[in-house]
Amino acid sequence: MNNGNGRRLNGETEEDDDDEGSEGDLDAWERTYADERSWESLQEDESGLLRPVDNTTLYHAQYRRRIRSLSSQATTARIQKGLIRYLYIVVDLSRAAAEMDYRPSRMAVVAKHVEAFIREFFDQNPLSQLGLVTIKDGIAHCLTDLGGSPESHVKALMGKLECSGESSLQNALDLVHGYLNQIPSYGHREVLILYSALSTCDPGDILETIQKCKKSKMRCSVIGISAEIFICKHLCQETGGSYSVAMDESHFKELILEHAPPPPAIAEFAIANLIKMGFPQRAAESSIAICSCHKEAKVGGGYTCPRCKARVCELPTECRICGLTLISSPHLARSYHHLFPIVPFDEVSPSVLNDPHNRLPRSCFGCQQSFPNPGNKPSLRVACPKCKQHFCLDCDIYIHESLHNCPGCESFRHSKSPIATEE
Amino acid sequence: MPSAPTKLYADDVSLLVVLLDTNPFFWSTSSLPFSKFLSHVLSFLNSILLLNQINQIVVIATGCNSCDYIYDSSLSTNPGIENGKLPALCSELLKKLEDFVTRDEQLNKQHSLPPTTTSSSLLSGSLSMALCYIQRVFRSGPLRPHPRILCVQGSSDGPEQYVAIMNSIFSAQRSMVPIDSCYIGSNNSAFLQQASYITGGVYQKPQQLDGLFQYLSTVFATDLHSRAFLQLPKSVGVDFRASCFCHKKTIDMGYICSVCLSIFCKHHKKCSTCGSVFGQAQSDVASASNLKRKTPET
Numbered sequence A: 001m002n003n004g005n006g007r008r009l010n011g012e013t014e015e016d017d018d019d020e021g022s023e024g025d026l027d028a029w030e031r032t033y034a035d036e037r038s039w040e041s042l043q044e045d046e047s048g049l050l051r052p053v054d055n056t057t058l059y060h061a062q063y064r065r066r067i068r069s070l071s072s073q074a075t076t077a078r079i080q081k082g083l084i085r086y087l088y089i090v091v092d093l094s095r096a097a098a099e100m101d102y103r104p105s106r107m108a109v110v111a112k113h114v115e116a117f118i119r120e121f122f123d124q125n126p127l128s129q130l131g132l133v134t135i136k137d138g139i140a141h142c143l144t145d146l147g148g149s150p151e152s153h154v155k156a157l158m159g160k161l162e163c164s165g166e167s168s169l170q171n172a173l174d175l176v177h178g179y180l181n182q183i184p185s186y187g188h189r190e191v192l193i194l195y196s197a198l199s200t201c202d203p204g205d206i207l208e209t210i211q212k213c214k215k216s217k218m219r220c221s222v223i224g225i226s227a228e229i230f231i232c233k234h235l236c237q238e239t240g241g242s243y244s245v246a247m248d249e250s251h252f253k254e255l256i257l258e259h260a261p262p263p264p265a266i267a268e269f270a271i272a273n274l275i276k277m278g279f280p281q282r283a284a285e286s287s288i289a290i291c292s293c294h295k296e297a298k299v300g301g302g303y304t305c306p307r308c309k310a311r312v313c314e315l316p317t318e319c320r321i322c323g324l325t326l327i328s329s330p331h332l333a334r335s336y337h338h339l340f341p342i343v344p345f346d347e348v349s350p351s352v353l354n355d356p357h358n359r360l361p362r363s364c365f366g367c368q369q370s371f372p373n374p375g376n377k378p379s380l381r382v383a384c385p386k387c388k389q390h391f392c393l394d395c396d397i398y399i400h401e402s403l404h405n406c407p408g409c410e411s412f413r414h415s416k417s418p419i420a421t422e423e
Numbered sequence B: 001m002p003s004a005p006t007k008l009y010a011d012d013v014s015l016l017v018v019l020l021d022t023n024p025f026f027w028s029t030s031s032l033p034f035s036k037f038l039s040h041v042l043s044f045l046n047s048i049l050l051l052n053q054i055n056q057i058v059v060i061a062t063g064c065n066s067c068d069y070i071y072d073s074s075l076s077t078n079p080g081i082e083n084g085k086l087p088a089l090c091s092e093l094l095k096k097l098e099d100f101v102t103r104d105e106q107l108n109k110q111h112s113l114p115p116t117t118t119s120s121s122l123l124s125g126s127l128s129m130a131l132c133y134i135q136r137v138f139r140s141g142p143l144r145p146h147p148r149i150l151c152v153q154g155s156s157d158g159p160e161q162y163v164a165i166m167n168s169i170f171s172a173q174r175s176m177v178p179i180d181s182c183y184i185g186s187n188n189s190a191f192l193q194q195a196s197y198i199t200g201g202v203y204q205k206p207q208q209l210d211g212l213f214q215y216l217s218t219v220f221a222t223d224l225h226s227r228a229f230l231q232l233p234k235s236v237g238v239d240f241r242a243s244c245f246c247h248k249k250t251i252d253m254g255y256i257c258s259v260c261l262s263i264f265c266k267h268h269k270k271c272s273t274c275g276s277v278f279g280q281a282q283s284d285v286a287s288a289s290n291l292k293r294k295t296p297e298t
């Protein structure tokens, strides 16, 4: 066992090259240990005993870094975001996608995270649309048209998971360009390419295609699965997108989810416009009406178009009778937290904590969890700069990543004025 | 309460977070006196604890200037009703509630606000606190009660809380925490209707306030597991209308800024939220969407 383990560790840097060689030497039971790297989740404490790594402060440090980079981006007083997005995801299904450096294969890992991404995308971008394109045998296929339903995209992708042939960046860009050129001018045109191959096999001059995309204001981003390629980098630089290369599965997941929140709006990319919309009311559960979409009599549910009073079954949609865009107001409200973000909380410095004259709250304002006694350990509490309430690290993450409200600020009227609420 | 044996955490163990509206502006106008209301609610809370000995209750007061935790059955030293006449729940809760109401009123005097602005209570605050508490319960491991939130609300909606309340609703939906609402005010509450509809909770507006306990115990005492077998009140429609950002008016048709999705009741030249300057409206949009719809055929 010593033998096998040692080799594995030494060979780690050039894993790709001698993958087969080292795998062959290991027995199956050894391989599970080698692949999972279970030793990384252990650390030695003062007395030399093995302990699981204490993750809470680690996670929190990671989260603080993330949130700081976000808040530094939003330095301008008014936040403009491209909230109406038309995004094509291009999935490379060339031969390279069958490689097994990701388990079980690049293709399967990509599909798994694309599914999660699609759901997250619609959660965060309620009025946006998304389409799927695949590259196989040097040709780009349109898998799904632009649409707003996550289920149909996921189903189409999972049904078409096989790969072969070369990859062609130019064909994919040409196809997507054809579709995106037709969308309304207020929409943000975006392409996200998940590229496994290390080459592109093109019918013409790809640089011309890139210029064409640039002219049409398509923002192209690429996530590489294998290694950095010049042409991808060039594409992203020219069109204002981002280029990144995933190191492993968790990194890939992180990279793809970075594309879910709306990007900052770039004035010349989309023309601002006012769109007329209707907010239908939901009918009582016992009402009976004939819907205009399926032309069937239905009991309960359903929404009534405020302009022509026609019944529709689902929102958002376009009224079949009068053409008004119908949407429910909660649908819009899903994205309002992007407009009114809450400020990052400040860490409470140990000097404040150890000062006996300060009467600090003994428990988290959010969840009532009591704080541990402050020793010389890193501070386990943060404070909202506005309402000065203290929160535990778990609440800090929950508040900023899911809730998007500060419970302290929300539960005191006029908390914007600097009145200390503790006295 | 000490940690319960594993097998007792069955499907029907509940954690009920109750948000009590203590807004004096509402209670001074209500037909049901606050003391009567409290006796209904206290009997209801006791009955929840009696339904299952490891059920848990947390009560948060929603005031008009502040919100605070006023009772947590897991912290209570002598749970249940064994100590003589007045159950521990009542005495502890009533004392904390009294403190809260006086403090809340003092805040009101401190700020010396015009009374018109405080007719709503801070539901967004108590909802946010309840969700933080529930996340803590989620973190405590796989053996835990099933949480739900019950808003007993009487004050009318505060339009300025719209974004914060919607944020809370979506967060509750993501963590699959239903928000039940028992609305005892005069009109329906659009916020609570949406909250219950989106999170899969029950919205009920009792017709007879004298029978409040009966409404509470028949509709809102049911645990999440048993709800599947019951015919709970169906929604009588949900008000999905939006309020415009310019006048806070409720509208059923309006204009939306394509950059930030702000809602306006009439055409403006410039967006007041994000500062975008608008080009020509409507005609351009209509032709573009027609174009888009044609593409599949060509």
Ligand SMILES: [Zn+2]
Residues within 6 Å of the ligand: A291, A292, A293, A294, A295, A296, A312, A313, A314
């Ligand atoms: Zn229909």
Ligand SMILES: [Zn+2]
Residues within 6 Å of the ligand: A305, A306, A307, A308, A309, A310, A319, A320, A321, A322, A323, A324
């Ligand atoms: Zn219509």
Ligand SMILES: [Zn+2]
Residues within 6 Å of the ligand: A364, A365, A366, A367, A368, A369, A391, A392, A393, A394, A395, A396, B132
């Ligand atoms: Zn907390």
Ligand SMILES: [Zn+2]
Residues within 6 Å of the ligand: A384, A385, A386, A387, A388, A389, A406, A407, A408, A409, A410
């Ligand atoms: Zn705050």
Ligand SMILES: [Zn+2]
Residues within 6 Å of the ligand: B244, B245, B246, B247, B248, B249, B264, B265, B266
């Ligand atoms: Zn208006």
Ligand SMILES: [Zn+2]
Residues within 6 Å of the ligand: B257, B258, B259, B260, B261, B262, B271, B272, B273, B274, B275, B276
């Ligand atoms: Zn705007």
